[in-house]
Amino acid sequence: MREFKIVGKSVKKVDAALLARGKPLFTDDVTFEDMLHARILWSPHAHARIRDIDTSEAEALPGVHAVLCYKNVPRVPHTSAGQGWPEPSPYDMFMFDNKVRYVGDRVAAVAAESEEIAEKALRLIKVDYEVLPAVFDPEKAMEEGAPVIHDEPDCRQVLPLFYDPKHNHCAHIEVKTGDPDRGLNEADIVIEHTIKNHYAQHCALEPHSCISYLDPMGRIVVRCSTQVPYYARRIIAQCLQLPERMVRVIKPRIGGGFGSKQEIVVEDVCAMFTLRTRRPVRLVFTRPEVFVSSRTRHPMIMRVKTGVKRDGTVSAIKMRVISNTGAYGPHCMTVLGSTCAKTLPLYRCPNIEFIGDTVYTNLLNAGAYRGYGVLQGTFAMGIMMDEMAHAIGMDPVDFWKKNTIRVGETSPIFSALSEIGKGAEQKVDSCALPECIDQGAAAFGWKEKRERYRNQPDGPIRRGVGMVCTVHGGTVALLDASSVTAKMNEDGSFNLLISASDVGGGCDTVLSQIFAEALDIPLEDVIVYPTDTDVTPYDKGAYASGTTYLSGLAVIKTAEEIKKQILKVAAEMLNEPPENLRLEKKGVVSTKSGKRLEFGQIAKRAMYSKNQFQIAATASEYSHLHPQTFTAQFAEVEVDTETGQVKVLYYVTAVDCGTAINPTLAEGQVEGSIINGISYALTEEFIFDENGRVLNPSFRDYKIFSAPDIPKLKTILVPSYDPTGPFGAKPIGEPAMDGVLPTISNAIYNAIGVRLTESPFTPERVLKAIREKRGR
C-alpha cells in the first residue's frame, strides 16, 4: 500500500464553511428580475384519457403568462432517466400527453407572476377525463386483458432491447450460467422463498428545483438540482427540439439526490416556459410533489430457490424477479439488470439462473435510488444465505466466508450481463471481504452475542443478531465516462474544471485531493469549479457510485498531462532533460543538478516568456469494468413480541472501498446509507388507497428517521488497494445501503425464529408474522 500526502486524509470539505454560513448556494437561492413562477397540474386519476382540456380561463387570469398542455407542446417521446445515449430506458414519456397513467402524473402547467396566481390558474383549467380501468398489481398487469398503460403508438425502445408495452411488459432479462437444475439436484437442502421489497422515496431535503432564463444570445440557461448536468442538457434539448448548443446547464450546490435527481422531472417544463415567455422561470416542487411526482424505488417480487450441500457449498441459485416500474419506465431495465449483474457476482456458486421482468402499473413512477436493484437482490440473497446457513447448522460468518468471491477470482455473471447487454470480462482486482467479516464480527461481538441471545430468558422482549455481506459493482462498465480539465495559474495554482456532480457526497473535495496528490501541491492550490456545461467538460454525473472511481481516474490522467507540460517547460528553463526532473512540493527539482523551480516560475514562463502557451489539459477516462466494493454488516435488534416493534440497537458495517480518499467523507457515505436503510426497513412506506392515490405524501405521515431513532453505529473502513482505481480507491456511495434489509430480517429471525420476507418490518407486519408462526 502506498503512502500519500493528501489522499487518505480527512481534509475539510471545500464547501463546508459556506454551507455552515447558509450562503445562497442552492438553485432556489438566486432570484432573477421578472421571474415567473411555474406550477404543475397533476392527475387525480390513476389511468385516464384526456378527452379535452380547456385552459382559456386560466390563460385569461391576470398575471398568467403561459399555460402548457399536450395541445401546445411538441410531442417528443423520451425518457426522463439520466443515462448515457442512447438510453436503455424506453421512450415512453412526453412533456405532456393526452393520457395520464398514475395519480400525480403531469396534466398541464402554468407560469405566472407569482406562485399564488399560478396555483389559482391551475384550478381554472378544465379537464375532461375518460377514466380508464387501472392496474396496480404487477402480476395482474402482465395478464392477458389487463389495461394497457402505454397504448400510444409512438412509445418505443431505442436500443434493440426487449419491449412489449401491449402487455405492460417493458424489460426482460435472462441469464444462465453453469447448470442450475443439476445444482439443485446435487443439493442436500433446497430452500425457496418469495421476498418482496416496497416503494420508497429518496427524501433529499432540497426539493427538485429549477430556474431557467435566456442569456443575451437567446440561449436557455438552466440552473437546476441535477445529478446529471450533461444528460439534463441533452434531454432538455431533446424535449424542446433544440440543438444542445442552445442549452446551458449549471449545477449549483445540490441538497441531496440519492438517485432522485438523476431524472429530468422539472427541467423540461421550466425551460419550455422560458422558451415561450422569454422570461426567467422558477419551478420548485413542494414536498408532496417530491413524494408523488418525482421518482421512487422499484418494488420487486423475488422468488428465489437455492440449493446447499451439507458441507456448506451453495450449489445453485435460481432467481425469478418481477419489478414494478410504475407508470413509466426510466431505469426499468437497468435496475432489473443490476439485481443480477451487480449482486450475484458475490457468490462463488457456478450454477445461476436469473429471469427478470419489469412491468408497468398505474402506480408511482420508479427510477434510480441508491441501491439500484442491488439492494433488492441483496435483500433476497441475504435472506437465502441466512436460511441456508441455518439449515445446515453453520455459523453465518463461516457460511458467508465460504461462499463469497475472493481476490483474483471471476464470476461468470460479469461477462454474461452488464446493466445493458453483455458485460466486461473481469476478475476481482481487490477484495478485503474476509477481513471485513472478521473485523466487523469482532467489533460487533458476534460470537458472544449469538451465544448470549441463544440462552436469553423467556419474555416478550427478545434480542437477536444478524449479518449479511454485500457487493456492489460501481459505474456502468464500458459506457460511463468522465472528463476533467485543469489549467495552471501564474501563482502555480490550478483551476480544476469538473462535471462530476457533487450533490452532497463531497466529490469536489475528493477530486481536489486526488489532483493535489497527483501533482504534489497543497489542497488550497486547487480551485475546483463544478458543473457548467458551457465551461466544464463532459462527465456522466453523479450515479452508480462512480464519481470517486471514474472521475478520479480522469483527474489523475489530467494531472499526468499537466505534469508532462510542466516538466517540458522546466526542462527548457533548466536546460536539462525532462527525465532528470521530478515534481516535489509545488515545484520541480532535478535529481541530477539538485536545482529547483517553483510552479509559479514555470507558469509565468509558459504564459509570458517563451514559446508561450497555457499549461492546461483535458483528459477523459471511461469505465473498463465494474469495480467491486464489499461490505460485511451486523445488526443487533430487540423485538417486542407483544407489539411487533423492532428496534435496532447496534449496527456495524465493515467496508472495503479500497483507499478511502477522505475517510471522514467515506464514513459519512456509509453512515447515511445505513440510517436510510434502517429507516426504509422499519418505518418508511407509501400507503395507497384503492384508487392508487398516495395517502401519506408528507414527512408527517411518511416517516423517516430523525436523530433519536438511530441506533449505535460503527463504521470500519478496512484498508485495501484496488489496482484499477485512482490511488487504489473504489466506489462507496451505495454499497452499504444494499445490506440493511436482510441484515435486519436475519437478526429478527435470530431473535424470534420468525422470517420476515416482506419489507418494511413494521410492528403490525412483525406481529402478524409472529401470530402466523404460532398458528393463531
Added chain:
Amino acid sequence: MKEIEFTINGRKKRIAVRPKDLLLNVIREELGLKGTKYGCGTGECGACTVLLDGRPILSCLTLAVAVNGKSITTIEGIGTDEHLHPIQQAFIDAGAIQCGYCTPGMILSAKALLDKNPNPSEEEIKEAIKGNLCRCTGYVKIIAAIQLAAKRMRGERV
C-alpha cells in the same frame, strides 16, 4: 398590508406584510436571507428553523405578523465569515455537513440547546435536533459535531 417591526440578526427592521405572509417567505424574499430553507412547508423537516427570542421555531408555520416586536435570528446572524460560530466550526471539523441543506436549521437548533444547556447528554442532543431531518449523514457526525462544539464552548481542550 400591515407594518411590522422586529429585530433580525440584531438589526431593527420595519416592513409591510400581508396578514397571510409566512415568516419563511418574508425572510427569504423580502429580506433576501437565503440560509433559511424550504424543505416541506408543513413544519416536519426543520430546514426553515429560525430562533424567535432565542427559541427554535418553524418559519414555514409562523405568520410574519406574529413576530411583530420580537427578535429573530437566522443562520446569517450566527458568526461571521472571519469568525465562524464554534458550532459552525465544529460542524465543519467533524464532517457533519454533506449536502448542507439541513445545516442552517440544524446549527440553530444546536445553538438553542447549547445556549441553555452547555453540557448536554447524547440523548438531549438527539432530542434537540429531533425536528431537523437530515438524509445524508445519518446524524452520527452531526451529534459528534454538537458534542465537539459544546466542549469547545465550555473551554475544554479537544
Added chain:
Amino acid sequence: MALLSRYGDKAKLIAGGTDLLVDMKNEKINPQYLISLMKITGLSYIAEEGDVLRIGATTTLRELEESQIIEKRYGLISKAVKCLGTVQIRNMATIGGNICNAVPSADLPPALVALNATLKIVGPNGERTMPLEDFFAGVKKTKLSVGELLKEIIVERPPARSGTAFIKLSRTAEDLAIVNVAVRITLNEDDTCREARIVIGGGVGPTLIRSREAEKLLLGKKMEEELVKRAAEVACTGFSCRPTSIRASPEYKAEVGRVLVKRALLEALKKAGGVVEDDERN
C-alpha cells in the same frame, strides 16, 4: 371575543398555528379571518393553587415541559408532552390548541383526562366548566359553541397512593401515536384499587376513549396480573378506528392497545406502591 362573535365560522382562532396552518396549506380549511390568541396577555401561565394546577390556554407545550411543578407533581403531563412533536413545535404549539384541534391521535389529552382535567370555557354567555373527557365531539370536533373559547385547563393533583403511566407506540420518535395510553391508579390502604382511570388515544376512535368498564373491573380489587390483563382486554374492545388510518389497521390497534393498557396499569401500580407481580419483562 367580539371578533369571534362577529365573524362566526368564517374565522378561526390561531394560537401556535402548528396544526391550523398545515390544514390551511393542505386546503382542508380556508378561513377568511384568523384571530390570534397570542396577543391576549394573561392566558399563558402555570399556577398551582392548593390541590389544583391551572394552566392558561396559550401556554406553550415547551413551557409545560420546562415547568418544575409539572415535572414534580404532574409527571404524566411531562411525559406526554416530551414525546409530542419536536422542540420547534413545542415552542410554538399551545396546550389550548392541542386540545381544541381535537386530533384523535394527540398525546396530551389522554394524559390530561387520566388526571381528571376540567376546562374553563368563556363565551358570549359567560364562563362554564366541563370535564375534558366530555369535550371532544369527533375527529377535529369539540363541543365549543360558536363564539366560545378555551381559557384554562384545571388539573387535579393526583391523590396520595396514586401512580400514573403514559405509554405511546409510534413508528418513529417524532410521530403521531399508533396507540397511546394514559392511566392513573389510586390504591386503598390494603392495596386494593380505589380508583382507576384508563384512557386510550391514538385514533382508536374519533375521540380518545375512557374505559370505564375496565376501570370498574379493577375497583376494590387487588390488581393481580390476570385481572389487569382482563381489564386491558375489556378496555380494548369496540374500538372504531378509521379503516384508512395510515399508521396501522384497526385490528392491530386493538391488539396492541391491550398490551399497552396492561403495561401502563402495571407501571402505574408499581409507582403507586402496590404489590407488583414479577415483571422483569417490561
